[in-house]
Structure formats: structure tokens, C-alpha cells
Amino acid sequence: MARAGREAAYRELIRRYERPIFALLFRMVRDRELAEDLSQETFIKALNAIESYRPEFKFSSWIFKIANNAAIDHLRRRELDTLSLDGSPHAETPEAMQATALQIGARQESPLDAVEAKELGGAIEVAIGRLRPEYRACILLRHVEGRAYEEIAEMLDLPLGTVKTYIHRARNELRQALAHLKEE
């Protein structure tokens, strides 16, 4: 009976978070099957370690943190080349940023990008896909999931100032990437 109750509670948690977690992971890794695998991994990890969850924190923050770690780990393993217009996120001076910046157009839109764009819904999705993963996670959590800066900092284990910088740079990159739409 108690076991059945717990199972029902687990299913309710999955029902409540499967869409936002899957959406975040899909937009992070840009591969539907992989996103499903990582989403499963996220829920399995979270539910199997539910005893270690501390109720003083939001469950959503905890599960988003696990999901983001899964995505970042995967992207690091895959050693994805990322494109940044502003250079390294750790660069402090304009010179350092310029030295570490990649040129726009360094990555041409591949046929896969086109398929993804069609599936995901357009230019904004392609532009998000070209952000470096740290920026992508921050901007998605902030403006798609509606999380507060402080919560994102806690989820991603980053200082609050860094989160703000990442989000500003991400918006800057999106603005530049979407500028052609405005000109048309």
C-alpha cells in the first residue's frame, strides 16, 4: 500500500516535470532520442536518490540541476564545438574576449541544423543551438522556464554575477544572430 503510494507520487513528479526537463535537454543537445535518454537518466537519478533530497530547496531546482549536469556532461564528452561571438565566458577584458572569440559564420548551417530548425520551430531555435552550452542553459532557464537569476545560480553552481553575464551575452548573441530577420 505504502509502496503503491510512493509509486503514485513518483509518477506525479514525472508527469509534472517531464515536459520542461525534456524541453531543456532537447534544446541543449538538439537530438530527440538523446534528449529522451538524458531525461530518463535525470529522473532515474533523482528518484533513486530521493532520500538525499533536502526539502528546504525547491524540487524543481534540484531536478533541473541534475538535468543540466547530465546535458553538460554529455556535451563535454562529445566535445561539441561551440560558437561564441563574445569569446570565453571567463574572459575579463575586451582584448581577452576578442582573442577567444570565434568568427560569426565559422559554422555554416548544416542539413542537420535545417532539420532541427524545422522541428524546433525556426531561426530562434537555430540561434539558441549555436550558443555555447553554459549560455544556452542560462538563457533557457531564465526566459523559457522563467527561473530567477538566484535560482539559476544555485542550479548551475555559478556565482550570481556570472549567471547575469552569461544571460546578457546570450541575449547579445541572439540579437546579432537574429539581426538579419529584422533587416528583411
Added chain:
Amino acid sequence: MTPVPGPHLTPDDLDAWLSGALAPAAQAHLAGCPACQERADTEREIVAMLGALPLLSPPPGFADRVMARVRVPEPAAVGTLTLLRRRAFATRRSMAIAASVLVVLLGSMAGSVVWTLGHQDTLAAIGSWLTTQAGQAAWLGVRGVASNVIEQPWFTGLRTLAASPGRLGLALALTMLAYLGGILALRRLLALPTQQVAHASA
């Protein structure tokens, strides 16, 4: 051309503007600076585009696939019983020990039932004595509390108040109001926070 007051908007200012909390000085600058207006409008468009991104769902059966790989723990009592049963049947020696414990437990229970049936008068006498003792102790307690209350300095005032039904009614009404106010305040304090993220509950 009218000079635009103040410096250009910073990224933090743009955040404040997006959330409708831009400082009046920055607001004045924004109103007169076409460059900042264009930047702010673009930021708002991007944020709107991000907010309008479609919700994506995992394939059907996702929850079943997850649940198939999740360990749902047994409740603590069931787990302990399972462990005891497993240990009791592990070896011949453990089985013998378990059987002995069972015999002792069942034997003592049967013995107590037999003794009770054979000594009903003794049990009734013990019960009656215990009831008397408990009654006396309760009465002593009530008397102790009453004499303690009577000796309090505020008791005379309370007695005067009780002598006037009007004042007593007013005091009771005020007490009830204070109590209800406290309950309402507690409810507000203990209210669950509202769901901030539409997607999370979708």
C-alpha cells in the same frame, strides 16, 4: 537637438526595464535616446520569442520507461520484516533460535491468558484499587491548580470582570477576535508559495 540625460542603459538596466522596474532616471534617458530604445525593443522581442517557444513533450510511455528503472523502496517496517525473515531462515542454527523465540513468546502469551482466567477476583481488586488511586491523584491535581490560580494577583480583576456579564461578554468577544486574527495570520504565513513556472505544472 536636445541632449539626452544620463548614461546609456546597462544590461542590468535592460533587465529592470524588461521586468518593469527601471529607475526613473534611466527611464528619462530611455525616453530620449533612440539607440537605447532600439536596443530595449530588440531585447523585448527576443525575450518574447524565447517565452513563446513551443513546449516539447517526450514520446508517449516515458513515465513507464522511467518507472521500470526506478527502485521504489519498501516502507521501513516491511523492509525490517523481510530482513528478519531472511535472517531467520538463513541457517539451521538461526532457524532454531527463531523457533525458540517464537515458543517463548507464544508460551508467555498463553500463560498470561490462563493466569488471567484463573484469577479474575485478584484482577478486579487490582483494577478497583488503580481506579481509586487515579481518581484521588486527579482530584489533588485539580485542587492544586485551583489554589494556585486563586493566589495569582490578576485573579481579583478576573473575578470582578466575571461579576459583570456585559464586560465578560466584551472580553470574550475581544479574545475570540484576537484568536481568529492569529489563525488568519498563521494561514498567510504558512501558505504554500504559488507556482512560478507555468511549464513545470503544465
